[in-house]
Amino acid sequence: MKPYIAYIRTTLRLTGRERIVIFFNYLFPLAFLIGLGEIMGPVPVFALVLTLNILGTGFFGAGMRATMDREAGILRRFKVAPITPGPILVASMVTGWVVFVPALIGFIAILNLRYHMPLPPNIFSLFVFLSLGVVAFRSMGMIVASVVNSMQESQIIVQLLYMPMLLLSGATIPLTIMPDWLQTVAQFLPSNYLNLGMQGILLRRESLAQNWQAVAALLATALLCFFVSLKLFRWEKEDRLKPSAKLWVLAALLPFVIAGAWQVYDRGNLRKVQILAHQARRNVSWLVRDARIFTGDRVIERGSLLIRNGVVERIYEGDSPSASDLNAEGIAAAGKTALPGLIDAEVVLAMNAGLKPGSMKDVSAAAENALAAYLYSGVTGIGSIGLPPQIEKLVESRFVSGEKLGAMVLRSAVAPAQGPCRMTELSFSQASAEREAGDLSLLKETLVEEVAPRALLTRLESSYRDLEPHAAGAPSLETAERSLMAARAHGTKLAAATLSGTALLVHGPMLHHELRLLVQAGLTPLEALRAATSDAADCLGAPRAGRLGPGADASFVLVEGNPLEEISSTERIVEVFLHGENVHRGALVEKK
Amino acid sequence: MAPEVAIAVSALKKNYGKVEAVRGIDFEVARGEVFGLLGPNGAGKTTTVEILEGLRPRSGGEVRVLGFDPEDETMAVKDRIGVCLQATRLSDKITVEESLQLFAAFYTRSADTTALLKRLQLWDKRKAYYTTLSGGQKQRLAIALAMVNEPDIVFLDEPTTGLDAQVRREIHTLIAELSDRNTTILLTTHYIEEAEQLCQRVAIMDEGRIIVQGTPRELQERVIGKSRVEILCHNALPEGLPPGWPAEDAVHFSPGRCQLVAETEYPARAVVELVKWVDGCGAGLSDIHIKRPTLEDVFIELTGKTLRD
Numbered sequence: 001m002k003p004y005i006a007y008i009r010t011t012l013r014l015t016g017r018e019r020i021v022i023f024f025n026y027l028f029p030l031a032f033l034i035g036l037g038e039i040m041g042p043v044p045v046f047a048l049v050l051t052l053n054i055l056g057t058g059f060f061g062a063g064m065r066a067t068m069d070r071e072a073g074i075l076r077r078f079k080v081a082p083i084t085p086g087p088i089l090v091a092s093m094v095t096g097w098v099v100f101v102p103a104l105i106g107f108i109a110i111l112n113l114r115y116h117m118p119l120p121p122n123i124f125s126l127f128v129f130l131s132l133g134v135v136a137f138r139s140m141g142m143i144v145a146s147v148v149n150s151m152q153e154s155q156i157i158v159q160l161l162y163m164p165m166l167l168l169s170g171a172t173i174p175l176t177i178m179p180d181w182l183q184t185v186a187q188f189l190p191s192n193y194l195n196l197g198m199q200g201i202l203l204r205r206e207s208l209a210q211n212w213q214a215v216a217a218l219l220a221t222a223l224l225c226f227f228v229s230l231k232l233f234r235w236e237k238e239d240r241l242k243p244s245a246k247l248w249v250l251a252a253l254l255p256f257v258i259a260g261a262w263q264v265y266d267r268g269n270l271r272k273v274q275i276l277a278h279q280a281r282r283n284v285s286w287l288v289r290d291a292r293i294f295t296g297d298r299v300i301e302r303g304s305l306l307i308r309n310g311v312v313e314r315i316y317e318g319d320s321p322s323a324s325d326l327n328a329e330g331i332a333a334a335g336k337t338a339l340p341g342l343i344d345a346e347v348v349l350a351m352n353a354g355l356k357p358g359s360m361k362d363v364s365a366a367a368e369n370a371l372a373a374y375l376y377s378g379v380t381g382i383g384s385i386g387l388p389p390q391i392e393k394l395v396e397s398r399f400v401s402g403e404k405l406g407a408m409v410l411r412s413a414v415a416p417a418q419g420p421c422r423m424t425e426l427s428f429s430q431a432s433a434e435r436e437a438g439d440l441s442l443l444k445e446t447l448v449e450e451v452a453p454r455a456l457l458t459r460l461e462s463s464y465r466d467l468e469p470h471a472a473g474a475p476s477l478e479t480a481e482r483s484l485m486a487a488r489a490h491g492t493k494l495a496a497a498t499l500s501g502t503a504l505l506v507h508g509p510m511l512h513h514e515l516r517l518l519v520q521a522g523l524t525p526l527e528a529l530r531a532a533t534s535d536a537a538d539c540l541g542a543p544r545a546g547r548l549g550p551g552a553d554a555s556f557v558l559v560e561g562n563p564l565e566e567i568s569s570t571e572r573i574v575e576v577f578l579h580g581e582n583v584h585r586g587a588l589v590e591k592k
Numbered sequence: 593m594a595p596e597v598a599i600a601v602s603a604l605k606k607n608y609g610k611v612e613a614v615r616g617i618d619f620e621v622a623r624g625e626v627f628g629l630l631g632p633n634g635a636g637k638t639t640t641v642e643i644l645e646g647l648r649p650r651s652g653g654e655v656r657v658l659g660f661d662p663e664d665e666t667m668a669v670k671d672r673i674g675v676c677l678q679a680t681r682l683s684d685k686i687t688v689e690e691s692l693q694l695f696a697a698f699y700t701r702s703a704d705t706t707a708l709l710k711r712l713q714l715w716d717k718r719k720a721y722y723t724t725l726s727g728g729q730k731q732r733l734a735i736a737l738a739m740v741n742e743p744d745i746v747f748l749d750e751p752t753t754g755l756d757a758q759v760r761r762e763i764h765t766l767i768a769e770l771s772d773r774n775t776t777i778l779l780t781t782h783y784i785e786e787a788e789q790l791c792q793r794v795a796i797m798d799e800g801r802i803i804v805q806g807t808p809r810e811l812q813e814r815v816i817g818k819s820r821v822e823i824l825c826h827n828a829l830p831e832g833l834p835p836g837w838p839a840e841d842a843v844h845f846s847p848g849r850c851q852l853v854a855e856t857e858y859p860a861r862a863v864v865e866l867v868k869w870v871d872g873c874g875a876g877l878s879d880i881h882i883k884r885p886t887l888e889d890v891f892i893e894l895t896g897k898t899l900r901d
Contacts, residue, residue: 002697002698003697003698005697006693006694006696006697006698007694007697010686010690010694013686013690014683014685014686017685018685069683072681073679073681074681074682074683076677076681077677077680077681077682077737079647080645080647080670080673080675080677081670081695081698081699082666082667082670082671082698082699083698
């Protein structure tokens with residue numbers, strides 16, 4: 001034990017005296033942090049500097065350093081002392097870790113203070129995971145040191161390992177933009193597991209257990225590499241390695257060959273990459289400036305919305321602060337209106353416009369497209385009727401995880417909402433009547449043409465007469481309007497609901513049509529908007545949705561004009577945000 | 593319980609592939625003795641020492657260091673010996689004191705580092721970084737490191753190679769002090785004077801073999817046996833030799849007969865005879881030199897080559 005403590009203490013002291021250590025572990029990443037923090041957003045830049053640090057400490061800090069010490073003849077003196085390589089290797093690990101911890105804490109502090117990154121929720125998991133990363137990469141560095149025979153060789157091998165691992169880690173260049181084969185190659189690199197685990201813990205609040213593959217790969221590497229470098233340790237350059245000893249290095253690569261092969265088969269990591277990309281976009285800070293803001297309850301004529309980490313942090317009434325002062329991306333929104341993400345309180349996902357998909361597999365695919373179409377149309381929440389269990393499972397696995405983007409399913413039960421609520425269902429009445437009359441004007445609306453698959457529209461045109469009527473039947477539009485106004489007079493809460501999915505009602509944009517019908521029936525635009533936001537949320541038992549206020553989920557729509565005067569303005573969508581992510585709308589419906 | 597023999601080597605062999613670095617050597621070093629391994633570069637000295645230190649396996653023969661086999665009981669041997677390598681290098685920014693404390697932690701027994709620093713005149717430099725030390729200070733530190741465990745045997749592998757004359761003298765004094773404390777020392781060198789001055793016994797190695805061993809004096813006497821006595825006079829010496837001069841001792845005169853060189857096994861008696869003769873003939877004695885045969889002479893005599901080539 002005594003040699004271990006003494007060697008560790010000495011190595012720590014010597015490391016503290018090296019300016020290059022301070023530079024590469026603290027100043028260099030700090031420059032990246034400050035320089036790229038604004039462009040990349042806090043979490044990606046955090047992942048980037050941590051990856052830089054861990055790869056650097058492994059290959060340069062441990063690997064090159066050990067080679068240098070040996071080539072300079074410093075280790076030789078220790079060879080004649082009664083010690084094994086154990087203290088030297090352990091000291092290298094401990095030192096790397098001790099140097100890393102202040103960097104980690106410093107980065108978190110800077111990102112928290114300057115870029116408002118929240119403190120990582122699973123901080124213990126993050127800490128353990130990164131520590132494991134430091135030990136694993138330093139062990140790899142020590143193996144490199146053991147096999148090379150000169151500084152030149154060391155430089156070549158270190159660069160050959162460091163550069164691809166850095167570039168394909170996913171922390172520098174998003175893996176999603178790389179060709180498939182390169183993404184597959186990345187699955188064999190330890191750095192990719194480091195990055196995935198790290199981002200999973202940071203962005204998705206995962207624990208160590210949820211990242212067991214990355215943890216297992218790093219742990220196996222750490223142990224194997226440590227053991228192998230103990231075997232291959234060389235005290236002086238004259239100790240030549242037998243060429244066969246270099247085969248041990250292959251053993252050290254084994255965990256990643258196995259993990260990579262599994263990923264090629266399973267593709268779980270590639271899915272996770274998609275999820276993390278969305279998560280990263282959710283963590284960008286935004287300032288929507290000088291907009292009219294409808295909060296779900298009232299209207300602020302001119303104000304600004306500050307969005308951070310997927311949540312509305314603050315609403316500034318009147319003059320807007322500067323976006324750069326807040327380290328946020330600014331969106332000029334004068335003349336535009338910000339609305340809470342719209343909610344369609346009743347939709348039927350099992351079919352689309354009255355057409356049923358052929359198989360269960362198609363049901364899932366259709367539901368997936370439907371949720372995307374809602375989001376495209378500025379509808380961020382739906383109440384689903386008769387949601388088949390396989391869709392529930394799909395939604396759970398792909399939308400809640402963030403792999404896919406689409407409207408949130410606020411309540412999947414058919415049970416009536418608490419309190420007196422009335423589903424408006426005017427579009428449903430109109431659609432029933434128009435189907436009877438052979439009028440297809442509902443399919444001709446702009447947004448419908450944008451979101452509905454061409455094939456679906458063609459099929460509807462030819463076979464609308466065979467469409468199944470909704471089981472409950474529909475009252476005429478006039479009856480529905482009258483009964484709606486009566487309910488309103490009673491003070492019943494109104495929830496905008498289209499029953500999209502039923503005959504002629506295409507998933508996605510029909511809520512805008514419903515809003516127009518509501519105003520036509522006699523509601524004020526404000527009442528209509530409430531019915532499609534806060535009131536709908538209340539009726540679906542999700543009172544936190546459908547509102548814009550400090551602490552609310554940042555799912556909202558920015559539209560051109562003023563829907564409080566002209567309700568059809570809701571269709572003039574400029575931006576859609578989901579959980580703080582500026583949704584790339586085109587990508588939601590492009591695959592037709 | 594300590595064996596009287598500190599190091600015992602018999603029929604030691606070491607091959608590197610087809611190269612025979614050591615070709616069967618035998619020697620013993622007694623406790624408290626200073627033993628010198630002398631020979632030119634590539635004679636096999638360092639290989640021999642490294643085998644004794646437990647750094648290399650041997651190809652054949654028997655070796656005992658403090659009763660242990662350095663190949664099988666490496667740690668036991670390393671724990672009780674001190675080693676000053678041919679070239680010691682430490683990290684640039686380790687201080688003198690830290691390096692001693694670090695190495696002290698590796699051994700079961702450890703010396704008082706303060707005393708050690710003072711003895712080796714490194715006390716004032718204890719806070720200095722290694723890189724700021726002079727060559728002599730670095731070498732003293734290397735010797736201090738070799739003594740940090742109060743070793744039973746100290747191996748000094750060419751401790752003065754590459755150092756200037758003054759530093760070399762400093763190191764010699766240090767080694768002499770060490771031997772006064774009854775530490776067993778095995779010294780390798782290719783400096784003849786060093787071996788003559790410091791070692792109680794010497795083995796001369798060449799091409800992997802020990803060609804001769806004994807005390808420096810024994811070697812000198814056994815090999816050549818004759819010293820040279822040189823006399824300088826103010827005036828020319830007369831013709832002939834001193835009366836009763838032994839016929840086997842050759843005497844050479846310079847052309848002007850002002851200088852005389854005599855070769856003899858008994859230089860003391862020869863000097864007395866010669867001085868008496870010079871005085872008697874009024875030549876006026878100006879200077880006397882007695883030159884004993886050196887190890888260098890021994891080496892040249894035995895191998896036909898010089899040590900430092």
